[in-house]
Amino acid sequence: xxxxxxREIESAIEGILFASGEPVHVDRICVAMEMDRSTVExxxxxxxxxxxxxxxxxxxxxxxxxxxxxxxxDYADVIRKAFEIRKPAKLSQPALEVLTIVAYYQPTTRAYVxxxxxxxxxxxxxxxxxxxxxxxxxxxxxxGRPHLYRTTKHFLRAFHLxxxxxxxxxxxxxxxxxxxxxxxxxxxxxSETAGVxxxxxxxxxxxxxEDNAE
Numbered sequence: 001x002x003x004x005x006x007r008e009i010e011s012a013i014e015g016i017l018f019a020s021g022e023p024v025h026v027d028r029i030c031v032a033m034e035m036d037r038s039t040v041e042x043x044x045x046x047x048x049x050x051x052x053x054x055x056x057x058x059x060x061x062x063x064x065x066x067x068x069x070x071x072x073x074d075y076a077d078v079i080r081k082a083f084e085i086r087k088p089a090k091l092s093q094p095a096l097e098v099l100t101i102v103a104y105y106q107p108t109t110r111a112y113v114x115x116x117x118x119x120x121x122x123x124x125x126x127x128x129x130x131x132x133x134x135x136x137x138x139x140x141x142x143x144g145r146p147h148l149y150r151t152t153k154h155f156l157r158a159f160h161l162x163x164x165x166x167x168x169x170x171x172x173x174x175x176x177x178x179x180x181x182x183x184x185x186x187x188x189x190x191s192e193t194a195g196v197x198x199x200x201x202x203x204x205x206x207x208x209x210e211d212n213a214e
Contacts, residue, residue, distance in 0.1 A: 024067055134149050
């Protein structure tokens with residue numbers, strides 16, 4: 001590719017992201033632009049900072065090694081109104097518990113989730129799979145070969161996380177190994193009440209099929 005000015009590079013990458021509509025792996029952008037990863041990531045970071053600083057109607061999300069353009073959460077209400085998109089229902093208390101366990105102990109099995117919660121979690125895990133917040137990721141190599149579950153990129157996006165490394169440290173569950181949440185969906189530390197991560201869905205959290213309502 002012929003030498004491009006920085007503005008042209010930014011515009012070209014912006015066009016790639018817009019045309020995709022889905023997260024684009026940074027390596028794919030490098031191949032298309034015929035540029036090294038370090039340079040491409042610098043340009044992506046510049047674009048992200050520009051959209052945020054200028055309070056534009058779009059945002060650039062960094063999700064692990066991928067990048068995606070989406071609408072700004074500041075304008076979620078008006079976007080929903082324009083396209084008559086219903087606000088996604090908040091997760092129930094059981095769903096919050098299961099999602100927290102999977103997020104911190106992944107990959108994990110349903111039996112392990114049941115053990116921590118003390119109740120059957122099959123229905124709730126199915127609901128989280130339907131919302132594409134968790135997914136199957138193989139089987140545990142033990143008798144019965146139970147399915148393993150992990151969180152998805154949609155989970156990272158919904159909770160505004162770049163990667164799982166952004167999850168705050170989880171407090172000890174206590175001697176009985178039971179997880180307890182407060183009424184607002186935060187984990188209760190055995191020694192003191194402590195917020196772990198904003199487990200309740202953000203008001204502007206987007207789920208598959210509702211991408212324009214970020």
